[in-house]
Amino acid sequence: MTAPAGYHLAQVNVGRLRTDTDDPRVAEFMANLDRVNGLGKRMPGFVWMMEGSGEPGTGNTEAKIDGDPRFVSNLTVWEDVESLERFVWGTIHKQFYEKRAEWFETLGEMHFAMWWVPEGHRPSLDEALARLDHLKTHGDSDHAFGWSYLKEARMWQTHACAPVAAE
Template sequence: MPVAGSQHLAMYNFGLHVEAYESPAVEGFRLREAANFEAAARAHGFFGRSGYVGEPGTACWGEQVFPRFIEGSGFQTAPSSLSLWADIESLMAFTYSGVHADALKHGRHWNVRQSWPPLVLWWVEAGAVPRWQDGVERLEHLHDYGAGPRAFSFKQPYGSDGQPLEIDRSRIKEIVALNAATQGELLAHVLTLKI
């Protein structure tokens, strides 16, 4: 995993599908999953992600656990991810453009409406690897107490110095262009997939 800068941005997200992962209702999500992981791997500023137990090739960053919002859902597991990024602009460029933007556009078909934050962000020392438990605790903290240096979102970001952060929108556009150059065939593929 590359080490650039003294702090890296950790991201954890969590949602619930409308039906079981294997169901026809969630097929569009399943069909896009590998392309999204590959798009992230090619994205500017991406340092790595946790794998899942039983998934070949990508190490799992600790035992995968889930926030309390899974309770009463009937599910034992739920869609979630844990990753590391150079900065918030790199993560936003990936999230809101290209392959991942296509998945976001159709997410309402596969996921229930959330009463909790869809993701949480926090800073870690360069070289540190967050654990699933860290993401769960910070997502619940963001839900319970709102954004702050410990747990924040794109809407209320904080810098690694603990101060509110001004997002560099022009840098996001530059990164989107860099990513587009490496994701063309992936995007063309996902645009042909069933919703």
């Protein structure tokens, strides 16, 4: 499914850390948030990212889900599928993705969703979580979808890691 004219691609990714954010067992993840997020912001096709407090090394860890400080989220908007794919599978981000089982619990359910948003729209975390819930309940649709729904998405097929944490 190609982006409708006048639309961008939004994505939300949530996970639950195995420990609190100040625990040494997640120190590598926390220490690299600014590096990986900064790279994403400099990528061609990047449009917007939900920001946390702005404090270095915190990413969006302060945007608690259901009041749980160990649930963390990432919410971004991209010009197109290819731009998001390049970032996820073609940069250092992939190295951190491969290590996610060290830092995140296995949720046993969908934790990632994408959907089209009108250019200029900045989705809220509540909106993103509603899209994720819709995907969990109804499967892929124009309302919310995963990588396999996008015919133009190719990199995930060859670069994605085995579904270990939260898939």
